[in-house]
Amino acid sequence: MTDFSFAQRQRLAYIDFKLYFTGMVTRSEIVSHFELGLAAATRDLKFYKEQAPNNMAYDNVEKKYFITTKFKPVFKHDARRTLIKLANNISDGFDAIGETSFPIETPSPLNVPEIDIIAKLSQAIINQKPISVIYTSLTSGSGSRELVPHSIVDNGLRWHLRAYDRKSKSFRDFVLTRITKVTILAQTPKPEEDKLEDHQWMRIVPLQIIPHPKNVEHPTAIKLDFGMESGVLEVNVRAAMAGYLLRRWNVDCSESGTLSGPEYQLFLRNTQTLYGAENLAIAPGYEMK
Structure with a gap:
């Protein structure tokens, strides 16, 4: 990526970010976010494809580029900063490029979730898909669960996932660092699994x-x-x-x-x-x- 200008690397990082954490990216999103013309956005997608030919595939029906199973991020995305960006609806790719350093210190996080886990959870929530996870709890140890997630939450001490648990048939909190594997399921959630049915949340x-x-x-x-x-x-x-x-x-x-x-x-x-x-x-x- 060293052959690209700073502005181009920003745009390529944005494409990388959108694919990784939402599962898709469109030409119109690039145009709108960076106030570009269609031709420039098309070039950026072409440049990204050249750098990572197996990361995305175009769907002619939906007019979108979708993440593939062979996806490997081109840029480095810091887990803690990415969670903060997702919480504030920021998806500009600056994680990968570096920012101005300010003289501000924050407490060191005691636990930071795996970035791949964050990415798949984010994809599942945005695309409203159930997931299968390996979760380790204090009471029952490690095991497989099917969840329907709707939010990632910072409770002040650690990050957790708010989701419908098909095992207990209830909405519960799951600590992100205790999730060691995520598989997105090709299913449509049932009405009772919808966020609107999470009365404690609403x-x-x-x-x-x-x-x-x-x-x-x-x-x-x-x-x-x-x-x-x-x-x-x-x-x-x-x-x-x-x-x-x-x-x-x-x-x-x-x-x-x-x-x-x-x-x-x-x-x-x-x-x-x-x-x-x-x-x-x-x-x-x-x-x-």
Whole structure:
């Protein structure tokens, strides 16, 4: 790829990214994304094909280039940065080219999923296809499962997959790093496996978070930290995600703010809103009823 200009490498990386993580790319997408003419986009696809002749095949009916089973990424895609890009709907290929370095440090991730696993999960979700995976759980060890995925989620500590599990016949969370093999199935999901039937995902829970009434001596500092208006931070979160968010920010979810310690600077004022939400065993101080 050294023979190409920076702008050309951007476009080729974009094609590589789209194939790898969505399973397809079209000439019109290249034209729209880079504000090119059709002739220029056609040349880019030709150049990419010359570099990786086995990576894509053109479908005359759908007018799209589809990923092949022999696909091997031309560019290097960093797993952690790719997940962030996918979460923010960015597919510009800059992972492969390098960006301006900013003086900002973030905590080192303790677990990073395999990039090939991320790619296949992304393809399955975008194309609404079930998958067969090898998954290792803490309770049952390794085994094969059939899932119908609809979202990849950052819960603050690690990435997981939200999917319908055909084994338990329910929607559940699956840790990405515990998935060691993914096969996309040529099936159409059943109506009960659709994301709209994931009631915990579709239900929005309103949270009212305030400075902890007992553990914080100067609540104004907390109000500034979180941009609270009238002393309250109002957050709408999916019921399936509420427990993760409350644990991540150490929000005291006990009814009367009984948790003590400097880590509990926030208090959930409307604990009743959590009724019926899942994953609340990890919400600090919440009493299951």
